[in-house]
Amino acid sequence: MAMIEFKNVEKYYGDFHALTNINLKIESGETVVLIGPSGSGKSTLIRTVNGLETVEGGELIVNDQDLANKKTDMNRIRKNVGMVFQHFNLYENKTVLENIMLAPRLVLKRNKSENEKIAQALLAKVGLADKGNSYPKQLSGGQKQRVAIARSLAMKPKALLFDEPTSALDPEMIGDVLNVMKDIAKDSDMTMLVVTHEMGFAKQVADRVIFMDSGKILEDAPSAQFFDNPKEPRAKQFLSQVLNH
Amino acid sequence: MKNFVDAYSWINITYLFKGLLITLEVSIISLLLSFIIGSFLGVIRYSRIKWVSGTVGFIIDIIRNLPLLLIIFFTYFALPKLQIHLSIMQAAISALTVFESAMIAEIVRSGINSVPIGQTEGARANGLTSIQTMWHIILPQAYKKMIPPLVSQFISLIKDTSLATIIVLPDLMYHAQIIYGQNNNYIIPMFLAISIMYFVVNYALSLIARWLDRRLV
Ligand SMILES: Nc1ncnc2c1ncn2[C@@H]1O[C@H](COP(=O)(O)OP(=O)(O)OP(=O)(O)O)[C@@H](O)[C@H]1O
Ligand SMILES: [Mg+2]
Numbered sequence: 001m002a003m004i005e006f007k008n009v010e011k012y013y014g015d016f017h018a019l020t021n022i023n024l025k026i027e028s029g030e031t032v033v034l035i036g037p038s039g040s041g042k043s044t045l046i047r048t049v050n051g052l053e054t055v056e057g058g059e060l061i062v063n064d065q066d067l068a069n070k071k072t073d074m075n076r077i078r079k080n081v082g083m084v085f086q087h088f089n090l091y092e093n094k095t096v097l098e099n100i101m102l103a104p105r106l107v108l109k110r111n112k113s114e115n116e117k118i119a120q121a122l123l124a125k126v127g128l129a130d131k132g133n134s135y136p137k138q139l140s141g142g143q144k145q146r147v148a149i150a151r152s153l154a155m156k157p158k159a160l161l162f163d164e165p166t167s168a169l170d171p172e173m174i175g176d177v178l179n180v181m182k183d184i185a186k187d188s189d190m191t192m193l194v195v196t197h198e199m200g201f202a203k204q205v206a207d208r209v210i211f212m213d214s215g216k217i218l219e220d221a222p223s224a225q226f227f228d229n230p231k232e233p234r235a236k237q238f239l240s241q242v243l244n245h
Numbered sequence: 246m247k248n249f250v251d252a253y254s255w256i257n258i259t260y261l262f263k264g265l266l267i268t269l270e271v272s273i274i275s276l277l278l279s280f281i282i283g284s285f286l287g288v289i290r291y292s293r294i295k296w297v298s299g300t301v302g303f304i305i306d307i308i309r310n311l312p313l314l315l316i317i318f319f320t321y322f323a324l325p326k327l328q329i330h331l332s333i334m335q336a337a338i339s340a341l342t343v344f345e346s347a348m349i350a351e352i353v354r355s356g357i358n359s360v361p362i363g364q365t366e367g368a369r370a371n372g373l374t375s376i377q378t379m380w381h382i383i384l385p386q387a388y389k390k391m392i393p394p395l396v397s398q399f400i401s402l403i404k405d406t407s408l409a410t411i412i413v414l415p416d417l418m419y420h421a422q423i424i425y426g427q428n429n430n431y432i433i434p435m436f437l438a439i440s441i442m443y444f445v446v447n448y449a450l451s452l453i454a455r456w457l458d459r460r461l462v
Contacts, residue, residue, distance in 0.1 A: 089367030
């Protein structure tokens with residue numbers, strides 16, 4: 001069954017038509033990479049999936065609920081759909097452990113000892129077992145991003161959204177974050193939608209690649225097929241630019 | 246020199262301290278009330294319900310642009326005409342609270358504004374409600390940034406309490422006036438004494454602020 005489904009979705013910022021007739025189906029457990037030039041609407045699209053952006057037309061079904069319907073309870077969707085941002089967005093006033101444990105405590109009412117156990121295990125999983133009591137400002141970018149991933153995972157979501165998770169990182173930090181993401185993708189129940197410029201990651205991990213331009217989806221193909229033989233001229237041109245640079 | 250020695254008699258000094266106590270009492274009560282009300286109003290300005298945030302913003306703007314003295318006159322002279330009778334102390338506290346709440350609401354609003362939008366997005370995406378986000382993430386960071394403007398506002402509040410002398414609030418300023426009213430030679434010694442008192446209180450406040458600033462994350 002589809003975890004995320006766009007049906008003729010439209011999105012406007014005032015007069016600006018940011019998403020045009022989006023149709024896209026992402027099955028439970030799939031890993032999908034979204035690429036496209038700057039300003040093509042990748043962030044806009046991914047942010048509609050957890051309601052950070054509203055949509056103006058069509059249907060957007062996430063975890064069986066329609067986000068285009070104003071009555072839909074966003075918090076119920078966000079409980080099941082985590083998000084990792086380009087600039088981490090860790091809670092600056094909380095320690096690493098508090099960052100991870102806050103939403104499970106407030107939203108899921110998880111009890112303290114279980115919460116702590118899960119948080120510690122996640123920190124170990126992302127290679128930061130000794131950083132629980134640090135504050136975000138004491139961490140490097142790569143460490144922050146791994147904490148952000150652990151924070152999302154602590155909610156035990158069905159789907160994870162990543163909006164350029166490595167774009168703000170120094171090159172030597174990118175590998176650690178990608179490795180954690182690869183690890184998550186191995187979990188066959190986890191649905192992942194990833195905006196990234198890391199073509200190596202897309203080739204290796206993605207089941208499908210979506211190419212966007214000017215608010216439209218121009219190509220939607222299995223990863224191997226997309227990289228070997230992109231159909232759209234714009235996609236070809238984009239690929240040659242990112243791969244040769 | 247003799248003026249100083251006479252002016253600072255035991256009786257006069259204790260009388261000044263009684264005035265200082267009134268000043269502190271009125272300031273502290275107004276400060277606590279206006280901190281709570283001002284924070285509440287500042288947060289409400291972020292309400293998604295447009296007419297609520299709009300109305301609150303409009304009222305705050307009006308109050309902020311009135312002279313405090315006018316509000317003091319209003320609570321003391323005008324409210325009785327509306328059958329609301331307040332003691333001098335209550336009138337002073339009400340006027341200061343109304344005025345300071347509006348000032349603090351504005352400080353809280355810009356404090357909230359100064360917290361990067363990513364903090365809100367991170368929390369909402371994480372599943373927190375808007376109220377949980379405000380309480381656990383935004384306000385703690387906003388208050389930390391607001392310490393300097395809040396403290397200057399509190400210092401103004403303590404100084405502005407002296408305006409209530411005009412409705413005969415028996416505060417520090419008023420007691421000094423009583424003393425030098427009896428003997429003109431005491432004017433300078435009294436001004437010196439109350440200057441020192443205001444300074445010590447307000448300077449202590451800024452020291453506490455600096456300590457808080459270092460302690461909070
Ligand atoms: N809040 C907003 N208000 C108005 N226009 C916006 C807003 N957010 C995005 N846009 C516009 O929508 C278009 C798509 O933006 P979006 O951020 O989705 O692009 P993107 O593909 O993520 O680009 P990048 O690779 O640079 O992150 C851009 O033209 C942008 O200027
Ligand atoms: Mg983007």
